[in-house]
Amino acid sequence: MEAAKDMQIQEMKAPRLVMFPLPFQGHINPMIQLATLLHSKGFSITIIHTHFNAPNPSNFPNFHFECISDGLSNDQALNLEPLTLASILNETCQVPFEDCLSRLLSDGTDGLIKCIITDVVLHFTGAVAKKWGLPRIVLRTNSASSSGAVAAYKLRQEKGNISIKDQQPDALVSEFLPLRIKDLPDYSLTDPEMLERLVANVKNSTKASSGFIVNTFDSIEASALEKFRKGYHPLPIFAIGPLHKFSPGASNSLLKQDHSCITWLDKQAPHSVMYVSFGSLASINKTDVVEIAWGLANSDQAFLWVVRPGSIRGDDWVELPEGFEEKTRERGWIVKWAPQQEVLAHPSVGGFWTHNGWNSTLESICEGVPMLCCPYLWDQKVNARYVSYVWRVGLQLENGFERGEMEWAIRRLMVETEGKEIRERVSGLKENAISCLRRGGSSHESLESLIDLIMSF
Ligand code: UDP
Numbered sequence: 052m053e054a055a056k057d058m059q060i061q062e063m064k065a066p067r068l069v070m071f072p073l074p075f076q077g078h079i080n081p082m083i084q085l086a087t088l089l090h091s092k093g094f095s096i097t098i099i100h101t102h103f104n105a106p107n108p109s110n111f112p113n114f115h116f117e118c119i120s121d122g123l124s125n126d127q128a129l130n131l132e133p134l135t136l137a138s139i140l141n142e143t144c145q146v147p148f149e150d151c152l153s154r155l156l157s158d159g160t161d162g163l164i165k166c167i168i169t170d171v172v173l174h175f176t177g178a179v180a181k182k183w184g185l186p187r188i189v190l191r192t193n194s195a196s197s198s199g200a201v202a203a204y205k206l207r208q209e210k211g212n213i214s215i216k217d218q219q220p221d222a223l224v225s226e227f228l229p230l231r232i233k234d235l236p237d238y239s240l241t242d243p244e245m246l247e248r249l250v251a252n253v254k255n256s257t258k259a260s261s262g263f264i265v266n267t268f269d270s271i272e273a274s275a276l277e278k279f280r281k282g283y284h285p286l287p288i289f290a291i292g293p294l295h296k297f298s299p300g301a302s303n304s305l306l307k308q309d310h311s312c313i314t315w316l317d318k319q320a321p322h323s324v325m326y327v328s329f330g331s332l333a334s335i336n337k338t339d340v341v342e343i344a345w346g347l348a349n350s351d352q353a354f355l356w357v358v359r360p361g362s363i364r365g366d367d368w369v370e371l372p373e374g375f376e377e378k379t380r381e382r383g384w385i386v387k388w389a390p391q392q393e394v395l396a397h398p399s400v401g402g403f404w405t406h407n408g409w410n411s412t413l414e415s416i417c418e419g420v421p422m423l424c425c426p427y428l429w430d431q432k433v434n435a436r437y438v439s440y441v442w443r444v445g446l447q448l449e450n451g452f453e454r455g456e457m458e459w460a461i462r463r464l465m466v467e468t469e470g471k472e473i474r475e476r477v478s479g480l481k482e483n484a485i486s487c488l489r490r491g492g493s494s495h496e497s498l499e500s501l502i503d504l505i506m507s508f
Pocket of ligand 1: 075076077080304328329330332357387388389390391392407408409410411412414
């Protein structure tokens with residue numbers, strides 16, 4: 052049945068999908084993975100992308116790439132807070148996107164365009180698709196559980212102020228169980244009015260779309276997905292994650308990955324290394340870097356630490372504290388950017404100290420790696436709460452960056468019985484993720500339904 056459908060698509064002279072990712076690492080990766088998956092099902096792929104954070108076409112010789120102007124210099128884009136940049140792109144990309152689409156439509160040689168698939172945040176694409184009579188499907192790259200994030204943030208502003216005064220940041224929020232006040236998402240870097248406008252536009256354009264893809268899987272987020280389905284009814288929702296497992300190796304790293312860490316990991320004992328990385332956007336204070344360094348050094352555990360250039364506020368790089376190198380020379384490795392999926396799959400890695408971006412969270416679960424959660428902003432706090440409290444596959448650092456707490460948490464995760472129990476639970480989730488992808492599994496079925504929908508256009 053499935054093979055017959057694939058064949059039917061191939062016989063149709065490769066129907067084309069036009070895909071447009073939001074230009075951030077954590078959004079580009081899942082879109083490229085989705086494109087790779089759909090290409091393997093017989094579709095031709097055109098990726099429209101901005102100048103800023105452009106993917107490297109030579110990594111994907113089977114795709115056709117179209118670069119459009121985003122109206123910003125690289126420096127301007129880099130210096131904008133990410134949600135502010137997303138809002139601006141929704142304005143500056145509209146005309147170039149429309150021009151590009153009209154050119155692709157008039158130049159029919161590349162095959163019939165079945166639909167466009169865009170990041171959910173790029174809401175302006177809804178109006179463009181409507182104008183050209185093209186169906187539009189959106190991709191959400193965050194978890195389903197964090198979908199009420201902005202409503203929750205408003206609540207945080209109201210309740211947070213009261214409760215922090217009352218010193219009750221641990222109080223549960225009945226409207227958003229199991230979140231506590233301190234787990235409510237943090238959008239404090241974004242202008243509130245701009246955020247509200249962005250969210251309303253995203254919601255309206257999503258409701259007017261033809262389908263909603265979410266990079267998650269049923270067995271981990273069943274109840275959140277059900278709420279999600281009710282909230283967007285009658286829009287078809289397709290939970291087809293974890294996408295990186297459907298399309299292994301199909302990421303587009305914006306920074307050069309340093310593979311020296313794999314050679315170093317090869318020399319370490321099984322499950323002995325704590326991998327430390329806070330993703331592509333988080334930035335931390337110099338004082339926090341010093342605390343992290345001492346937390347790692349004093350834990351006596353081996354570690355691989357990603358210190359991304361630009362991730363330290365106000366500096367390109369930071370001098371690590373005196374005595375740190377001497378203390379950790381035999382058991383530590385620092386890189387600027389790692390091949391993260393390969394690292395997490397390495398048998399020497401025993402824990403992931405993460406900011407809990409949704410991609411990192413899924414990647415850790417899929418390799419059965421216990422997490423030390425240190426969320427920074429946005430939906431990461433929600434993900435961290437699910438990891439540590441609901442799925443119980445990680446420990447959460449509750450007091451920010453404090454060397455004593457970090458040292459103890461690393462040891463709990465890496466050498467104590469508690470860590471072994473966490474490893475068993477995360478191995479269970481890993482199995483669940485893999486079964487969702489198999490024939491008959493929920494993500495596999497959702498993918499089939501998605502293809503049926505596309506073919507019905
Ligand atoms: N990543 C990577 N190398 C690193 C750190 C991160 O390739 O050294 C990748 C990681 O595998 C993930 C993405 O960057 O796919 C980060 O996405 P995530 O949603 O976790 O966080 P964000 O960067 O959006 O905060």
